[in-house]
Amino acid sequence: MATTAVEKGFAAESGRPARLAKTMTMVGSVGLTFLLAVVTVAVVELITRKSTGDTVTFLTTYAQPGWTTCALFLLAFLGFDALIGRQHKAVLVLAPIAVLLAFVSEQKQIFLTDPLYPTDLLFGRQIMELMPALVRDRPWTAAFVAIGSVSAIAALVSVWVLAWKRFRPLTLKERALRLAIAVPLLTGFASIMDYNQFSWVRDRLNVFPIMWDQTENYRHNGFMLAFAINLPMANVKAPAGYSADAIDHIYQEPLPAGTSHRSKPDVIVVMSESLWDPTRLKNVKLTPDPMPVVRQNTTGAVFSPEFGGLTANVEFEALTGFSNAFLPTGSIPYQQYVRDPIPSLATFFRGEGYTARAIHPFAGWFWNRTSVYQSFGFETFRTEETMPVMSKRGIFTSDEALTKEIIRQADAQQDPFFFFTVTLQGHGPYEPNRYAKNTIKVEGNLPLADQQALSTYAQGVKEADDSLKTLMDWASNRDRETIIVVFGDHLPPLNTVYTSAGYMNDVTAARRASVEQMKREHETPLIVWSNKTGVKEDIGTISPALLPYHILTQAGFEHPYYTGFLGRVQQRYDIVDRYQLIGNDGKATADWSRKKNIDPLIRDYRFLQHDILFGKRRGLERFFPAHAGVVGAAS
Numbered sequence: 001m002a003t004t005a006v007e008k009g010f011a012a013e014s015g016r017p018a019r020l021a022k023t024m025t026m027v028g029s030v031g032l033t034f035l036l037a038v039v040t041v042a043v044v045e046l047i048t049r050k051s052t053g054d055t056v057t058f059l060t061t062y063a064q065p066g067w068t069t070c071a072l073f074l075l076a077f078l079g080f081d082a083l084i085g086r087q088h089k090a091v092l093v094l095a096p097i098a099v100l101l102a103f104v105s106e107q108k109q110i111f112l113t114d115p116l117y118p119t120d121l122l123f124g125r126q127i128m129e130l131m132p133a134l135v136r137d138r139p140w141t142a143a144f145v146a147i148g149s150v151s152a153i154a155a156l157v158s159v160w161v162l163a164w165k166r167f168r169p170l171t172l173k174e175r176a177l178r179l180a181i182a183v184p185l186l187t188g189f190a191s192i193m194d195y196n197q198f199s200w201v202r203d204r205l206n207v208f209p210i211m212w213d214q215t216e217n218y219r220h221n222g223f224m225l226a227f228a229i230n231l232p233m234a235n236v237k238a239p240a241g242y243s244a245d246a247i248d249h250i251y252q253e254p255l256p257a258g259t260s261h262r263s264k265p266d267v268i269v270v271m272s273e274s275l276w277d278p279t280r281l282k283n284v285k286l287t288p289d290p291m292p293v294v295r296q297n298t299t300g301a302v303f304s305p306e307f308g309g310l311t312a313n314v315e316f317e318a319l320t321g322f323s324n325a326f327l328p329t330g331s332i333p334y335q336q337y338v339r340d341p342i343p344s345l346a347t348f349f350r351g352e353g354y355t356a357r358a359i360h361p362f363a364g365w366f367w368n369r370t371s372v373y374q375s376f377g378f379e380t381f382r383t384e385e386t387m388p389v390m391s392k393r394g395i396f397t398s399d400e401a402l403t404k405e406i407i408r409q410a411d412a413q414q415d416p417f418f419f420f421t422v423t424l425q426g427h428g429p430y431e432p433n434r435y436a437k438n439t440i441k442v443e444g445n446l447p448l449a450d451q452q453a454l455s456t457y458a459q460g461v462k463e464a465d466d467s468l469k470t471l472m473d474w475a476s477n478r479d480r481e482t483i484i485v486v487f488g489d490h491l492p493p494l495n496t497v498y499t500s501a502g503y504m505n506d507v508t509a510a511r512r513a514s515v516e517q518m519k520r521e522h523e524t525p526l527i528v529w530s531n532k533t534g535v536k537e538d539i540g541t542i543s544p545a546l547l548p549y550h551i552l553t554q555a556g557f558e559h560p561y562y563t564g565f566l567g568r569v570q571q572r573y574d575i576v577d578r579y580q581l582i583g584n585d586g587k588a589t590a591d592w593s594r595k596k597n598i599d600p601l602i603r604d605y606r607f608l609q610h611d612i613l614f615g616k617r618r619g620l621e622r623f624f625p626a627h628a629g630v631v632g633a634a635s
């Protein structure tokens with residue numbers, strides 16, 4: 001029987017409520033997803049900002065991309081739900097990951113100043129290896145985190161199981177619609193996030209990549225957007241003006257004929273973990289002086305580009321003569337960029353007939369050192385796995401035992417040698433009762449916990465000082481000239497000791513401040529000493545990248561890059577920092593990298609570094625003539 005027009009109209013009318021109900025269901029589902037996105041962003045920002053007011057401001061002011069972040073989470077939730085096939089399931093996967101990253105970032109800022117960068121995920125194993133020390137330093141916090149983590153995981157698993165049973169499956173049409181909306185918008189947003197290129201859309205969304213000031217970058221853009229902005233840092237683009245001709249036109253001073261050294265002194269460089277002068281703290285008295293040997297033989301100071309950690313970045317500068325100032329903020333060359341053979345002090349000394357050896361009483365994988373040292377041209381790398389068992393102080397190998405091992409290995413050498421050593425005893429955190437007895441008395445109006453941490457740290461400084469005396473006494477009895485270089489990699493992570501003593505405004509050092517404040521919060525001791533000529537005096541405060549110049553000039557060598565080019569840099573600048581250049585006269589050029597006109601010397605410095613690390617190595621033969629021979633012989 002044919003359907004009448006009346007019947008068709010009635011069927012259409014009866015279908016409208018069903019379609020309306022289905023539409024309302026979809027709208028409600030999307031609305032709830034958006035609410036969950038807002039809650040996720042709020043929790044992440046509350047953790048990282050540690051301020052309810054700042055979090056509310058981020059989410060309510062047009063000047064910051066709070067709503068843009070919420071919209072991105074909404075799109076991510078919708079797209080992931082479509083892939084899973086159930087509504088709201090993505091929240092249970094993506095939100096915990098975001099919260100976990102935020103928590104890790106907050107903890108990192110406590111110890112190391114900086115927020116979490118994407119590249120930090122490359123050395124998660126290092127964090128796990130140091131976990132016992134962190135647990136001993138803050139046992140109640142560790143217990144709370146452990147209990148909270150187990151509870152959170154159990155709760156999350158329970159919710160996942162419940163959600164799989166209760167959350168409504170999405171129809172194929174709903175899944176296709178969500179993907180059709182989410183994928184193009186997320187892809188389009190990702191395409192405008194290159195911070196090297198201006199984007200009108202990004203600008204309208206109030207997303208401003210502030211790569212020269214990561215603290216402000218994370219404050220303005222929020223944790224998740226700033227974290228995403230930093231993802232491209234692994235792709236280092238050539239600086240403006242870089243070319244083969246630019247490298248060819250970098251001036252190179254001709255070396256005099258017959259520059260081979262007559263005596264070839266042995267060279268021992270010790271990067272002492274967290275070595276710093278604690279007597280610089282205000283309103284605190286340490287008795288007796290924990291570092292008399294260092295004080296008597298101080299040459300100057302190293303201006304560390306880091307604070308409380310990231311030792312590998314300081315080490316990178318000291319061994320290569322290259323600068324972190326020319327690399328993306330938050331990058332770690334040892335993890336990201338050192339993949340091929342790179343010229344270093346090791347390749348230079350090997351080119352002069354030396355044995356080049358790295359020594360560190362810890363695991364070889366830590367900071368990727370085994371691979372990096374091989375790329376730097378060291379013949380051998382002695383680690384805790386390949387050295388005799390050494391006594392420990394606390395949980396780390398003692399400086400005394402390491403010094404005796406350095407002497408043992410040096411006495412076994414026939415050829416002149418270059419040793420680069422990284423100590424471990426001074427590593428934080430500085431838990432009470434690390435040592436059975438502390439011989440340094442701490443006096444001052446400090447909370448008990450701070451007094452105990454400072455006492456532990458000062459005892460470690462004293463034992464580092466004693467070890468230096470042992471090394472110098474041994475060298476004084478040698479016939480061959482022996483040069484000893486000792487420097488601290490960064491200030492120790494003493495946390496509230498700094499604020500309690502009135503030394504710093506915060507528990508971590510500033511990244512941008514006056515010259516006086518930056519030196520106060522980044523200077524570590526530097527000793528350059530020879531058993532024949534004594535202390536090299538009046539070096540001043542220098543960047544670690546300038547150390548190769550002073551090491552080789554002290555040893556009597558000349559080199560196109562290490563004494564030639566770096567020598568010219570040292571004649572004009574003491575500190576090359578990503579935020580400021582500090583000249584020999586103590587005057588600073590702030591935000592130099594953002595200026596239209598850059599000192600040609602610094603420009604060439606950046607060109608040459610990029611050429612060697614990332615370019616076609618046009619300047620390798622001219623500035624590092626021994627490198628090819630050493631690398632070729634090793635391959």
